[in-house]
Amino acid sequence: VSTSRYLLVTPRVRARHSSTAAVAAISTAVTMLFTGHKSFTTVILLGVGLLLLTILFLRSTHKLAGNDKFRIPATMPHAAELKQTASEVIQQQLRRDQIDLESIGHFVYSAYFDTRPTLNGRKYVRVITVLDRKAYEKELTCQFMHQSGHLSFSTVAKRSAIGAGMGHKQHYYKEFVLSCPVADDLSSATFVFIQTGDASLRSQVMRVRHNPLSLGQSPNNPRQIINCVSVTFGKPDEYRLIEWLEAQRLLKMDKVQLHFHHMTNKNFESVAQAYSAEGFVDVRKLGCPFCEAGQEESLGLLLMSPAINQCFYENLGRYTYTAVFDLDEIIVPQQHSDYPTLLSALEKRANSSSFAFRNWYHFSELGEDSSVDPRMYMLRHPYSTKQESPLGYSIKSIHKSCCVVALHNHFSWEDVPKPNTQSGHLPVPIDLGLNEHYKKCHFDEKTCKEMTDVKDRKDGLRLRQLLGKVLTESFRSRVKQIFG
Structure with a gap:
């Protein structure tokens, strides 16, 4: 806070000085009256003393509850x-x-x-x-x-x-x-x-909202990890949501928080509410005061980072780590069986505020595995581009909840002061973890043609190797439970 534009307020000291001045003025005036000095100065002193006392009385009835040390x-x-x-x-x-x-x-x-x-x-x-x-x-x-x-x-x-x-x-x-x-x-x-x-x-x-940390109610052993998902628009597929949530559950994600704006698929919402009822998913709906009809999905992109940060600060004290990745992608351990064991290994490598995972595209144009249940998207699209995205491009992160301040969809834009961590983010080696990204190619026509050449595709089977059979079973069980 700039001291040139702000005054240090100490209400008790200021009140003490004012009351002292008032008593001094009245005492002097009374003394002058009793000694025969009935001058204009006497009247002024008496008036000033009474005025100061009146101000002090009014201030006491409208006292602002502040802190003596604040500016x-x-x-x-x-x-x-x-x-x-x-x-x-x-x-x-x-x-x-x-x-x-x-x-x-x-x-x-x-x-x-x-x-x-x-x-x-x-x-x-x-x-x-x-x-x-x-x-x-x-x-x-x-x-x-x-x-x-x-x-x-x-x-x-x-x-x-x-x-x-x-x-x-x-x-x-x-x-x-x-x-x-x-x-x-x-x-x-x-x-x-x-x-x-x-x-x-x-x-x-x-x-101002509290969280477990500000209430002093943080558990001695907080849960491991929450995924704060940005914002979902339009008409996403309900079966993809089930597959995506079940995969995270199997990887030992503790909680997923979803944010909706302008949703048009009621089945998708029904799936989210079913998971919410059992405590694995939290659902939030967002307002967009600057959005106009027909432009919800474009201007609504401004809601992505606010949604992530709302989720992060709401849950301070509940989770040791905060992941951020969307419904069309998932961070997949390449050597470990789940997120806790992966994070334990990464903690031994560097004292960082975040762990950044390289992006690897599974474009739909690269083909499907027809042997997989057609309702399952990730397992049905194992084929990926021949190379992962460049370092720093479209990364997705898992953050230490203790050590970040301002989160973006890809990485932290501001961390807490050092020496709590030695570095901002640790680029995770691709042999330890990757962000598997499932979507239609979104680049220009020439680039997409090069990146989706079937001759160069890779068979990215890690998710299937890690979860394939059990994920298929849990997916089908949940579909039957929700839709009958």
Whole structure:
């Protein structure tokens, strides 16, 4: 926080100085009256003393619950207006049970406490948002409110980009995690809203959400790994979802969190809800305030990184690792039987914040294995391109939940301060793990022709070797259970 623009506020010291000044002024005035000095100066001193006492009384009835060590603006815009309307704002605009990642105000989605011990003794509120350029090019502040509804303190928000943004008509939108330091007493940061430094733009008030870590309820032995999936659009295939989820279950994924926007396949949703009922899947639905009819899938791409970060901060303290890969891909151990044993081996190689897996395409144009159940997509498409993607291109990652701050669909864009880890991400050798990516070729016609030449295809049988028979059995069992 810049000390040139902010004053160090110490309410108790300031009140003590004010009361001392008031008593001194009144005492002097009374002394002058009793000694016969009935001058204009006497009247002024008496008036000043009474005025100071009146101000102190009014302040005590409207005391803001702040922290003596925190810095707030010396001249906060519209502070009087905010005090008068705070209760009304909370009552009318606060979404009290923000279970889903919903659209709020100026595209501010959600706010979470971050109290990880790897933050060098600091605590933050992380606000997940998509901002218009007219907002993100200005200084932003987090204005906090006590659980009573009174304003408490404000801090300058540090912006961490989680996406490259997208232009639409006269706007340019961009995805961020805003980081705002808070006091040890989290009750003074029960609610928050974001505003520009000039107060020309302001979000609605929202409750800052807790996670097991901020509540002090983290288990002694947290579960191993969660997959935070970005966002799903349109009409994905329900059978592919079953195969994909069953494969992860067999690889010992503990939880998968899905995010839906503009879904048109009810069977797909039914599958997700069936897995949700048994606790393996969490389902979230996203709002998109800047989307227009017919453009949900293009502008909705701006929801991808916010969804991932919402999932990440919601689950702080529950899982040691956070994976990020989509419905058309899966990270496959090449030597180990499951994710826990793979991660244990990788931890011995480097103290990194993330493990980055090279991408290997299984384009549908490379052909199918007709002996496999036609409803199963991954096992039916074992053939891959002759070479994996270049290092750093379309990688997918598994992150240490202790050590990352701003997540993108491919890698972490910001880590916690060192020395918690020695390096950002470890490129995983392809003989240990790969991201197997199943889709239609999406490059230009010439490139696709070269990459899908059947003569050069490889028989990527690792998934079948690892899971083939048991995956087929579990897939068919689940299909029968859900659809009869």
